[in-house]
Amino acid sequence: MQIKESSKVYDVIIVGSGAGGGMATKILSEAGLDVAIVEAGPYFDPGDPEQQTQLKWPWESPRRGAGSTRPFGEFDSAYGGWNIEGEPYTTTEDTEFYWFRSRMLGGRTNHWGRISLRFGPDDFKKKSIDGFGDDWPIGYEDVKPYYDKVDKLIGVYGSKENIHNEPDGFFLPAPKPRLHELYFMKGAKKANVPVIPSRLSILTKRINNERGVCFFCRQCNRGCSVHADFSSGTCLIFPAQKSGGKIDLFVNAMVREVITNEEGKATGVSYINKDDRKEYQLKGKIVILAASACGSARILMNSKSKQHPNGLGNSSGVVGKYLHDSTGAARAAFVPDLMNRKTYNEDGTGGMHVYTPWWKDNKKLDFARGYHLEVWGGLGMPSYGFGFAVNEYNKYFGEIRGGYGPKLRDEVKKYYGSVMGIAGRGECIAREDNYCEIDPTVVDEFGIPVLRFNYTWSDQERLQAKDMHDTFEEILEGAGGTLLGERPGKDKEYGLNKPGEIIHEVGTTRMGSNPKTSVVNQYEQLHDANNVFIVDGGPFVSQADKNPTWTILALAWRTSDYILDEIKKKNI
Numbered sequence: 001m002q003i004k005e006s007s008k009v010y011d012v013i014i015v016g017s018g019a020g021g022g023m024a025t026k027i028l029s030e031a032g033l034d035v036a037i038v039e040a041g042p043y044f045d046p047g048d049p050e051q052q053t054q055l056k057w058p059w060e061s062p063r064r065g066a067g068s069t070r071p072f073g074e075f076d077s078a079y080g081g082w083n084i085e086g087e088p089y090t091t092t093e094d095t096e097f098y099w100f101r102s103r104m105l106g107g108r109t110n111h112w113g114r115i116s117l118r119f120g121p122d123d124f125k126k127k128s129i130d131g132f133g134d135d136w137p138i139g140y141e142d143v144k145p146y147y148d149k150v151d152k153l154i155g156v157y158g159s160k161e162n163i164h165n166e167p168d169g170f171f172l173p174a175p176k177p178r179l180h181e182l183y184f185m186k187g188a189k190k191a192n193v194p195v196i197p198s199r200l201s202i203l204t205k206r207i208n209n210e211r212g213v214c215f216f217c218r219q220c221n222r223g224c225s226v227h228a229d230f231s232s233g234t235c236l237i238f239p240a241q242k243s244g245g246k247i248d249l250f251v252n253a254m255v256r257e258v259i260t261n262e263e264g265k266a267t268g269v270s271y272i273n274k275d276d277r278k279e280y281q282l283k284g285k286i287v288i289l290a291a292s293a294c295g296s297a298r299i300l301m302n303s304k305s306k307q308h309p310n311g312l313g314n315s316s317g318v319v320g321k322y323l324h325d326s327t328g329a330a331r332a333a334f335v336p337d338l339m340n341r342k343t344y345n346e347d348g349t350g351g352m353h354v355y356t357p358w359w360k361d362n363k364k365l366d367f368a369r370g371y372h373l374e375v376w377g378g379l380g381m382p383s384y385g386f387g388f389a390v391n392e393y394n395k396y397f398g399e400i401r402g403g404y405g406p407k408l409r410d411e412v413k414k415y416y417g418s419v420m421g422i423a424g425r426g427e428c429i430a431r432e433d434n435y436c437e438i439d440p441t442v443v444d445e446f447g448i449p450v451l452r453f454n455y456t457w458s459d460q461e462r463l464q465a466k467d468m469h470d471t472f473e474e475i476l477e478g479a480g481g482t483l484l485g486e487r488p489g490k491d492k493e494y495g496l497n498k499p500g501e502i503i504h505e506v507g508t509t510r511m512g513s514n515p516k517t518s519v520v521n522q523y524e525q526l527h528d529a530n531n532v533f534i535v536d537g538g539p540f541v542s543q544a545d546k547n548p549t550w551t552i553l554a555l556a557w558r559t560s561d562y563i564l565d566e567i568k569k570k571n572i
Contacts (some may be wrong), residue, residue, distance in 0.1 A: 019107075036282055113547065318518060437452050
């Protein structure tokens, strides 16, 4: 097959346009570098009327709200999911992993809860605390200046709480708790569980002239037409373009590999154009991978050459290893006090207004790492049904279950908003035997070898989920709720979500000072090729009990500053 080579040589080629790729694009292009972004999906702007799904009713959908390809509904802004036609992945026997991919400009920043938490001082040094896993080669103080910059650039609401491992930042005003959240707080108080305002990257106050302020439609998952919430395209890439950044955007471009020369240094990337199915090569002085932890690992392992026989950056054999995702479990309850509510707009932001950070002492528990609590409920605008069978609740009052017509309408009104739930999101310990690798026999529709996953939970994660359910029950019953469903036992792994379902996977290209046991250095630079960097979740040594996006953003900014300094010193 003939490969078409570009004659232009870019200063930087960035593969992926999510959090890390978007931040690197903004910092490097605004510093004057000539940047190429290579994105596997199409162009996307939630403010474009042709692409906008915000504030549309289910009946405006061709399938009345049912999604045939998008797991979170027809109008969800994530183009992709755990399964994408023509892009398979496999698992080893008796293991499972679910790999979520968002094929579009902005990547998975178009689909996330906007929960924007800093890792704390302890999160970078967990091995020193509990003996499991490894410490990061950097600490909180190394990243803090960049967390501060990210807070100010993007905007995050919250409150200063002075909690040791939940560092405060620069916060916009937090919205008030909604009624179901007040009930959560009531139950939490009885259970002696702390509750603080959430920290979400949604603008409750104007921070510049380019972005609007949240108007409480609660549809962040559809993409914000006024750019009030964070996504990489609207908050990083588009502003960089407007400020004069030299950016060439290649969309629907599936990267096969990083091209290297006789010295083993990167010279560009090869990609398949999804539209014409032809292969192209871009030339660049520096290559930055930001294709997600698993996506970047796949590219590296497929980038084999005489100089890199095991794949680029893989002389240690560590690429793909130490994969880990957040743990997850949840429980819901019917709260009679929330019946017969007046319907009014209490939607608020597209996420929780309060949450519970980890509050227990692990030394007194039978598992090593913690979790935080997320709460849901309320009067969200009806989208694809109400999320529950309304007439089932008649059984609690000795009334006949089932109905239609006026009876059903009355029951919808009576029970609407009366269900609330709590989810736990916890830290999984990184293990070498949880990994992804290249499947030797399977390729995708573009002819690129796919990933094969090997992943299992350990008792550390199972016991953590068991403790989550103890907490869920105590809080929900304390709120006056009647628990729904049966509590999952040991035979069901205490209700743990399947690996990968929480979409927080990290760790496949871990950071470290020893090239024999790590893939990148503290600046996310490959040990094996000094002009290749990784700015997604792959370099994470450990995950913490927090969503990784804010740390990906901060580290990507730190890496970008390092790149600019190294260019100035003529080291790369």
